Structures are given as structure tokens and as C-alpha cells.
Amino acid sequence: MSRVRIADVAKAARVSNATVSFAFNKPQEISEATVKRVMAVAHRLGYTPHPTARSLSTKRSGSIGFLIPQSVEVVFANPFVSDLIRGVGEICEQHDLTMLLVPPLNGSLESAIGRAAVDGFISLGLNTGDRSLDTLRRLGLPCILVDADPQPGIATINIDDFGGAAAAAAHLLELGHRRIAVVGLGEPRDRGESGIGARRLAGYRQTIRAAGGAPPRVVPAGVTFASGQAAFRQLWRAKHHPTAVLAMSDMAAIGLMATAREHGVLLPEELSVVGYDDIPMASWVTPTLTTVRQPIAEKGRQAARLLVAQLGGKHVRSPQPLATELVIRESTARHR
Amino acid sequence: MSRVRIADVAKAARVSNATVSFAFNKPQEISEATVKRVMAVAHRLGYTPHPTARSLSTKRSGSIGFLIPQSVEVVFANPFVSDLIRGVGEICEQHDLTMLLVPPLNGSLESAIGRAAVDGFISLGLNTGDRSLDTLRRLGLPCILVDADPQPGIATINIDDFGGAAAAAAHLLELGHRRIAVVGLGEPRDRGESGIGARRLAGYRQTIRAAGGAPPRVVPAGVTFASGQAAFRQLWRAKHHPTAVLAMSDMAAIGLMATAREHGVLLPEELSVVGYDDIPMASWVTPTLTTVRQPIAEKGRQAARLLVAQLGGKHVRSPQPLATELVIRESTARHR
DNA sequence: TTGTATGCGTTATCAA
């Protein structure tokens, strides 16, 4: 019981393969009666064009790849990614594109890229110097970067990481905090070099320095609840506890707050916490989280729109970084 | 600057196409020296096998479709889906499979199914009688259903929806609650018919009836924060307010709780709330949410494992429904 | 308006 092919339809409808193909793809090119007849036969036989064969011929797969730097398991633990996907998905659906999730294959994004049958990629947080970028270029696949360092010839969607971080730091300084800790993003070796972590850290540091504050202690963390828990424990292990924390993700901030409360730390009286992202959850936790809002879904939409444009042959350029906004809620208070 | 093809490599390495193909796919079939030489040339030229051409030939795409009943925009608003995806992704990565997100195309899942170049599907919540099931059968594509009614010949992953709901209801009854409301799942027209909503509702109803309680009022909702907010407003519009609520999703429960607090309702003193799912967030909100835990990621893993087995030609059967467990936290209290 | 013939880039069969 093999699949119904175009030839089967053609034979049953007493026309050629080409006519069947036209009936599906360019109905206006042939007579209406023929289209009707062919389609009726096709439907009766249960024919559906083979997507792979069609792709090989048209050189279009009708799907785009969503490149993630780690496993699905890890990346989707952060609600940020869901929101980003939602934005991308919105535009994809407008253009009948499906989305392929492409994590590294055996640790290598390069090989995963080569195996993905897609028309282009949206990539989340690709570090400068990553060889995947060369692979992308070599294959000539359109690609839009999100939350990455600008690359020559590749459009990148970014937010004003520095400005958001600066606003967050300024808020804490204004509240009288002087012993401020930073919960970083990713491994220490990455932080100083590049990426959003570095930009945010610069925003924190410069603002604090400009106010005459001491350089903040920085503890590494990821974008998960658990990493926020770990960050708290690390901070509280030291003799002098900070009176305020600047986190680079809401998830880490929320994990940190939960653990702080478990340790009997009063929030925000004894510890002010500022997050980053403003994921929906930030306004549902207790205390509600003061955070730097970034338009997550909009980033996804922009990236997808740009990719669609590029698929259409247009030359696209990186837009201006999107604005961030400090959202003051209950997790920050005046230093006592 | 067209893409490097297998013939280019063959010519440059002075071998035939077949030899190049062997070097990539069955290195043990040809001499080691040849493999080495061919691979060196391939690498120098930047050759990567064309995934679509390869698929057409092997009849394998190396990716599976994740069928969702609504747009990505809507479906990914529920953290439940992220967790499910994480489970599926975990197994996929073990088998070098990528995941294609397949939402309805112009409202029709059927056409979306036909266009997806995948080896099989995992489908979330496909209702009985959905014609997509016929399409799947016709195309002969392996498919595993999650949270759906059992279909003849199609393996389905389910949890003990009834038992979980019954435990939740029993818990509230035990706490002395008699005026209990249910926050449903989906449209009223679907609820009575089939699906997890119906099974959970039956669990609530039968348990309450067995205890001699009055039939619960049921208000419809979805699986989003906003639908929980709406459900609260609808409940509070009536004269007699319930003293406890059974929600069919944590997200709805969390939305309901947030709105209740805004209306000055004390939680859990004046209103007990039970959720369903036990998404991570359930233990981060205030009060922490009493809920029915289901192994979300495990469902994803099971579905993926079954699909992989089916792709391997094995005949698979629906496993036993996975156990649920009532997790008692702070959102439920004795009726005053 | 319809049919024929070729290309898409691999894999795999069968000879050599």
C-alpha cells in the first residue's frame, strides 16, 4: 500500500503529470473544467503532493529553522524562549511557514545546520567567532540573529541591553543601595567577551561607577530557576551580603527570590531584586518583580519578518536595537 | 555561486558520485585511504549533502512533526507545552531527530500535515472525529497521540485524568468545602463529549456526588492566565460565591488567584484553589498552588520513544495511563 | 490548453 503519486492521479484522470501539477499549483493556467476533474480524482484517490519531492524541485521547503545554542531540554526551560517562539510563529503562520527546532547535533550546531531542510534560519544567541556562522554563509542560507553580536553581512535583532541595565542600576542607586551584586549570564569566560551578558554588565558597572559605588560582585548564573537558587547560595556564603541584586534574567531572579525567602530573608525589605526580560511570570510572583522589560515576542516577530523579506530576495539590514523599559514593582525598596 | 554538489566533490577527488556518497554514509564499504581523500576534498570544497535530496532518496527526513491544535502563538502561551516539548526533545536528540512545529494551516491541520516533510507525528489533543486522523492514516505516517481519546490503531499517551480530578475533589471535600466551582477546559460544546476535559470533569462530579455534595458550577476557561482571570470574574458575578475552585490547568488557576487577590479575596482563607498539571510555576506563586501533578515531560518522552519505535517498524500499543498525584501546598485550606 | 522531457541532488542497485 504505497503512497498515491502524481502519476496515479494523472492516469486515473486521463491527463499528464504536468496537468495534475498545474491543477495544484497554477490552476489559472489550465481550463477550469480540467482543474475540477483532476482535483476530484486527486481527492478520491487521496493524493497529496510529496513534500520532499516538491521541495527538491522548487528549492523551497516551506519551513525555517530555529537555531538554539543548547538542547531543547535546556533552552525551553526558560519562558523567554516560549515568548520568542510565539513571536516568530505568528509571522510564520502568516506566510505558511513551519518552524523546525534545531539544537546542536552531538554538540555541533554546524552539522545540525547542514542536515536541516529549511529555507533559512533564525538563530538565538550565536557567539562571535562561532564557526556555525561560516557554515551558514557557505551554504548561502539566509539567517537572522537574535541577541547576538552584530556580524558583518548578517542582520541582527537586539535590544538596548546596556540602557536597560543602566536604568536598573540607577533605580537601585536611587533607592540608596550601595552594596549591589550582579547575577550574570552564562560562563565567566564568555561574559567579559561579548554578547548580551557583557552589554548588560557594562550597563550595571558604568552606572554604579558613575555614582561612585564600589564595583559590584558578579556571580555567574544561567537563565533558569535553579541557577538563581545557586546564585543566592553563593552570595550568602560570603561575609557581607548585598542589599540588592541585579539579575540578568527574570528566571534567575525568581529562583533567587524563592531561595532568599526560604532563608528567611525579607523581600524587599532586606534584599531588593531586579530582573531582566519581564516574562509574564514576573508579575505573578510574590513580591512582583521589578525588572527590565524587553519586547520579547516583538523580537521574534521582527526576526521572522526580516527573514521572510530575505527569503523574498530583499536585502535586509539590522534594525535599531529595541527599547527597554524599567518596570518598577514590589521587589525593590529603599535601603534601610 | 551555487551550492557545492556531490558531483563537484567526485570530480575534484577523481572518483564517482557513488564513492563520495559511500565515504559519507558507509565508510566501511570502501578503502580507508579513499574515504580520507574524499572527505578531505569535500571539506576543502565545503560540501554538505543536500538534506532534501537525501531525504527524497532515503525516504527519511530525520525530523518529526509536533502537531498542535492551534497557532504557535496560542499553544506556547501555556508552560505545559514547553515542558512537553522538552520531554519530546530529549528523546529526539538521542536519535538525531529534529522537531517541526506544525500548527493548522489556514485553520486546517489536514493540509498542514500534507505539507510537512516529516517521518511521523506527535499530536497534542486531537479530538475524536477529527479528519486529520484520516489524513494521517491515508498518508501512512506513524503518529502518537498525547492527551487525546484512544483511537483504534493509534497509540495514545494519557494520564489518569479521572483519578487526579477525583483526588483533587476529595481533598476539598475533606477540608469541608461544599460550594465548589469547576474551571473547565475549552469550549462548553467540547466538554461533555470527549477529551481530557470530560474525563477530569467526570472525576470532579462523581466524587462530589458520592459525597452528597451539590453538582458544581462549571465555568469554561482555557489554559491561559487570562482565561483564569475571566473565570474568576464570571464566578464572582453570581450571588453565591464558591468557597473552593477546581481548575483544569495551573495557568487558569494562577490567573484566577491573581484576580481573586486583586478583588480582596483572601487566599486560601476565603477561597481554596486547586490546579492541574503542576507546572514548575505552581510552586513559585503565592500562595503556592495545590495541584494535581502529572508527569508532563515524561509524557513527551514516552510519546517520542513510542514514535521512534514505530519509525523503526515496531508495532506499538498505548501504554497504561500515567499516574497523577495530588500535591498539597498553600492554596487550599479548611472551610471556615 | 495539454503533453513531453528534463532537472533537482542523493542514494542504491548492479556490473565491472
Place this chain on the structure above:
DNA sequence: TTGATAACGCATACAA
């Protein structure tokens, strides 16, 4: 061990 060559299933330029 390697090399021609036929599928794979469809789209499309070109011919009729």
C-alpha cells in the same frame, strides 16, 4: 573496491 545508472516524485520550460 569502484563506477555507471536507475530510481525518488515533482515542477516546469518547451514543444505540440
